[in-house]
Amino acid sequence: MTIPPLSPRETARRRLLEALRREGPMARVEIGQHLGMSPASVSDLTASLLDEGILATEEAGDQAAGLIRGRPKTRLFFAGTLGSVIGVWTGFNRIELRLVDSAGRNRASLHVERRLRNLGAEELMDVLAETIAAFAQENGASDVKAIGLACQGYVDTRDGIVAWSPVLGARDLPLASGLGQRLGKPVLMENDASAMAFAITQRNADLRSGRTACLMIGDGVGLGFLIQGELYRGARFGGSEFGHVRLRRSGPQCRCGGRGCIEAYLADYALHRDAQLIDHRPAPTLLLPGEEAMGAIVEQARAGDAALLNLFHAAGEVLGDAVGILIQTLEPDHIVICGPGTRAMDLLRPSFEAALESQTIPELRALATIHVVESSMDLLTEGVVMQSLRELDLDLARLKAA
Amino acid sequence: MTIPPLSPRETARRRLLEALRREGPMARVEIGQHLGMSPASVSDLTASLLDEGILATEEAGDQAAGLIRGRPKTRLFFAGTLGSVIGVWTGFNRIELRLVDSAGRNRASLHVERRLRNLGAEELMDVLAETIAAFAQENGASDVKAIGLACQGYVDTRDGIVAWSPVLGARDLPLASGLGQRLGKPVLMENDASAMAFAITQRNADLRSGRTACLMIGDGVGLGFLIQGELYRGARFGGSEFGHVRLRRSGPQCRCGGRGCIEAYLADYALHRDAQLIDHRPAPTLLLPGEEAMGAIVEQARAGDAALLNLFHAAGEVLGDAVGILIQTLEPDHIVICGPGTRAMDLLRPSFEAALESQTIPELRALATIHVVESSMDLLTEGVVMQSLRELDLDLARLKAA
């Protein structure tokens, strides 16, 4: 996105819109205080944003009046009438969709069970395009302006190319342009852990200052790393594939083809697979188990199943090692452990803490605060939608015409 | 340093001075092309810098004239008369010093053998202050304006505090203020790997774009990470302690107190110690061996000593794992392996490459270019001096008066 550096004006507009989407309706004075801008500047900026129909003003009397002296605030908010955006997450065998209006308000969401792995590139794009189009139609969304797509793997966010993915089994797949052609809309792409990290940091102002490393445990394990609230971008504008760091030289099989990756211990598919192996069940697959299946495993372990407890013990140890590497490599101010995998945090914690302590220098460990944020895949589609809306903000008025 | 955000003007001044120090004397047009500034802006900026005595102009006729048409360029350069700066590196049992003028020209350097470990805080600061003062006096440097100090460990670069160091055995040591009081000059601090990374990226423009991870192998192992040519700062404004990431659960002893750290395989002290153990020599110490001792070990291995070759094989494997972690976590555009330890790169390479390949995803590995830069500790003191001068640029005129 945004290849040419933004002008000061555009930067200011973005900051303003970002704050407004995050914090909800605000009066101009409040915006000024929030962003450290002078009232004059806010007035100027909002005037053009109102002009373009991106923002709208509250009707007089909407607020609890009568008690405060002085001229009442007129709060500004996103118009929400500039069309809608669809956020999509693609997993190994599941697609999650979410429809929001341009103000970021949720209008609909949907889970679809569909195995995506092993589809050819064209077939994959056809399936996704159909699923998205059907979802839009079912919900009467004729004003979709853009699609935001999050998936596992290394995503070139500038050109919308999946450079590599353990899930789609694709290499250098130009998913954004392929889907864009089929749907006739712009498609923005993001790594899934980055999308969730974005959503989480948007909700917590503390996490937007300094450096925040969000380790998402779910279908796979991913890392979203933010510096001063901005997503870190590696070479080719992708994020991190921290989940595929090999921690144990001959550990369990990972979906990336390697062995002993962090993900191969912690991800839902890994825990589910290993739990089935314990029970001598037949077909250990790499399919993503549902929340019920995972819940059952956790419950069984909590009930005292020794073999399962061992699994979680090993996983917790890997989590501790992983967080240790993050601490000593990046010295983040905040570490967030998030995603559906946090459902078993109680089981992971003892070995997690022991491993973390055994391998980090106390003085350095003390510099990072560790947060556990229980979050589901819903937060992920929220993240990708928020991120897409943010990228689109500057184009909203232009897209409105189209 | 520089807690309040710099004004646009100050940023431009810094960029200009930085370029000039890096590239050497340049004419105004050249500066403009180099930095993408209009001639008008360059003229304006240089006028005030000349005024303040920070820059000087070449005398007419200094260049090989006569061949070029048009008005001759008048090149600008650092005055070099605003005082000098001393750069210091502290190792386990060695101190390296370097004296430069404000133009960055080397005036003197010195190695001192002195064991710093196990000194009390006050004693350590006394020793350092005396060493620095004596060095300044011997070289008739009565115009020292600041000291730049690089050391291993986690350095709070804003407040000049050594939060933790395997070498100084100190915790939260306010070294900058302690030395500053003793010497009556400002002291700037930096992690040593960061200082070398800075020096290396200053010499190679390619490495200043995108993300560059410089792994320094020497006395210890450190990482300097730069984003768009700027040193990455973690919590508390320090760098990275990547050398103390534990790669092997029960590996050799490390100076940090842990086991199996990257450093415990690759650092000079580690190779030297393990080589001595092989020869059944008596006292395996953690002292930093000299270049001669290390050279002898490398020669012996090159001559075919199987036990030593095994050492280097294991070290190379660790290096491969380490670089693999960097690639999959940060996706840097460039990875630089540097420091005195590169002397044995030929011995490390086979197992390094095998380990790297076995644990990284080919598509991601392909995104990073790996550079090997043979560099000695001299480059390190150069780095810390350059970095200090850069930080001081804005204050040079002010310090001149003092």
Place this chain on the structure above:
DNA sequence: TCCACTTTATTCGGCTCATGAATAAAACAA
């Protein structure tokens, strides 16, 4: 020697952007 040509450097007017101060607006309170 003088004039055209070339390249470098400076000056000047104008543009964008942000801001403080003054002013207007919209309420409440007396």
Place this chain on the structure above:
DNA sequence: TTGTTTTATTCATGAGCCGAATAAAGTGGA
């Protein structure tokens, strides 16, 4: 009504940067 309080807008100002015009300082050729 009239003052008070708070919010929003307008306006003049200044910082910073730039393009264009101009000045400066040389070379080359008639």
